[in-house]
Amino acid sequence: MSKEAGIFWIGGPAAAGKTTVSRLLARKHGFLWYSVDAHAFTHEQRAAAAGLHVMGTGPGDFDRRPMILEDIHALPVDASVVVEGAFVTPAMAGVAENAVWLMPSRDEQLARLERRHPGGVHKDYVWGWNLVQRQLEGTNATVIVVDGQTVEQTLKAVEQTFGATLESCPAACTTEERQVLLRISNRQLAEQATERLRLGLTQQNWVFDCECAQANCSEVVELAVEEIPTLLAQAPPSIVSPAHSNLT
Template identity: 75%
Template structure:
C-alpha cells in the first residue's frame, strides 16, 4: 500500500466511505466551493467496465468487478481540458487506490448512523448490501492510519469543514478554476457524465417503470461558489439541455443566467 503522497496529477483529493456517508454531497459542494472538478467513480462505472472488458480483465454484465480503477481514473483526469484539481469520490476509493496521505480522507458513519440515513433515504428498503459494504470499507481502513472523519450527528456543512481541515496543508496550493467560464465547464463535465450514466442505465433496463421520464439530479451551472442548488431533469430532457453551452442547466433561482 502506498504510505506516501503520490500525485500523478498535481491536485487529486480522494474521498471514500460506505453508502450514506455523505461522500457525494460533500464532494460535489467541496468542488463547487473551491473551483475543482467533482469526479464520481460511480458515475464512471459503466465506462470503466467497458474499458476493463476491452482489456480482457472484466466480463460485462457480471457486476461492478474488482479490477483496478486507478489507472482509468488517472487517465480521465489527465485528459481534462482545464488545469484544475479534482475531488474523486466513491465507495471504490480504497486506501490501496488513494494511498495514506494528506490528500485522502474517508467519511465513516457508525452502523447505526448509516442505517438511519439509509432508512431516511429509502424507508422500508432492503439495506443489507449497503450494510455489508460498511463492513468492507471498515476492514479496508483498519490498521492503515487512514484519515477518517466520523460523520455521526454532523450536518453537511460540518462535514465539509472537517474535510477542509484534513486537507488544509494542501488545499490552497492545488490548482483551481479561476473564471466563471472555467467553473461552468467543470460542472458541465460532471453533468455530462451523469447524463451518460443515466442513459446507459436505461439502455441496460434500469428504471423501466419511468423510462425516459426517469429523473436524475444535476449540479446547477451558475458556477457561484456558494451555490448548493441541484436541478432535476428527465432522461429525455438531457440531450436538449446538454446541446447548449453552460449555463443551460440552472436552478430556477438563477434562471436569469440562461
Template identity: 75%
Template sequence: MIMEDARSLAAGTSVVVEGAQVTPGMAGVAENAVWLMPSREEQLARLEHRHPDGVHKDYVWGWELVRSQLEGTPANVVVVDGQTVEQTIMAVEQKFGATLGSCPAARTTHERRSLIRISNRQLAEQVTERLHMGRNQDHGGKAVGVFDCECAQASCTEVVELAVEQLPAALAQEPPSIVAPEHSNPT
C-alpha cells in the same frame, strides 16, 4: 470507469471522490486521501431521506465495503455525522493543509458552473451505461440519474433528478440547464 478517469489525470492533479464507487482497496490509503464517512445510522438516515420509497441495498453494501477496508489502516477519515457542508469542507482543508494552496480551484461562478457541467456529463454517461447494463431502474421502472445543481452558487448543495430521456436536451443547452426548482433563475 471512475478509476479509469482518475488514472487518466496528470500526476499531481487534485481529485475529490465521493461515495462507495472508489474503495480504499482500489485507490489505496495514502496521505493524499481523506475518506468522508458517516456512521451506519447516519448513512441509513441519509438514504431514507433521499429515497423514501426504499433504500437501495447496493448503497449500504458499498458503505460497509469502504468501512471494512478502512479499519486498521492509517487512513485519514472524517466522520461527517451531523456536520454541515461547511464543517466538512473545513475538516478536509485541515487534513490537506498547505497542499490545497497550490491546487487549482474554481473561484468564480463561471468556473464552478463549468466544472459542475463536466461532472454532470460524466454522471449522465454513468446513468446511461447502467441503463444499458439493465440497472438503474429504481424509480418505478424509469432510469433516473441524480445531478448537481448548475446554479454554481458556492453554498449550493442541491441535486436534481432527471430521467435518462431528459438528459440529451438538458446537456445540449448551455449551463445552467440542470438546476434545482428553487434555483431556476441562478444568474
C-alpha cells in the same frame, strides 16, 4: 504542479455523505467533481476491452486508478479534482493527507438509508459498510466519523483535513472554466442515467449541479431522463436552478 498532485480522494460507504460533500467541495474551490461510481460502466467497458473484466459480471475488482488518472490528465482545464465514491480504497488513493474516508456507525448508516429509501434498505448498502471498514483496518487512513453531523459540518471537517493544500492547488478561476468542469461532471451523470435506463435500473429523475458556476452555489437541478439530451446539446449554462437563472 502535476495534475496527480491536485487530486483529493474521498471514500466511504453508502449514506456517509461523500457525494454531497464532494460536489460542494469541488464547486466551492473551482475543482472537478469526479464520481467513480458514475464512471463505473465506462470503467467496466475499458477494463473489458483490455481483457481485465467480463461485462455483466458485476463491478469487478480490477484497478480503476490508471483509468481515473487517464481521465484527469485529459481534462481541458488545469484544475484539481475531487475523486469520490464507494470504490475509493486506501490501495487506490493512498493514505496521505489528500485522502479521507467518511464513516457513519452502523446505526447511523441504517438511519440515513431508511430516510433515503423509506420503502426498504437494500442489503448491499449495509454489506458495503463492512467492506469499507475491512479496507481501512490496519491502515493509517484518515477517517471522519460523521454521526450526528450536518452536511456543512462534514464539509468543514474535510476542508480542515485537506488544509492549506486546498488553496495551493490549481483551480478553475473564471466562470467559463467553472462551467466547463460542471458540464463534464453533469455529462457523466447523464451517461450513467442513460446506461442505467438501458439496463432497467434507473429512477426517472436525476440531480445535476447548477451550472451558474458561482463559488457559493449549492443548488441542484432535478431532471427527468428525457430532458437531459436537449439540455446537454446546448452550451453551458443550460442546466441552471430557477433561483439562479438571473446569474447566467
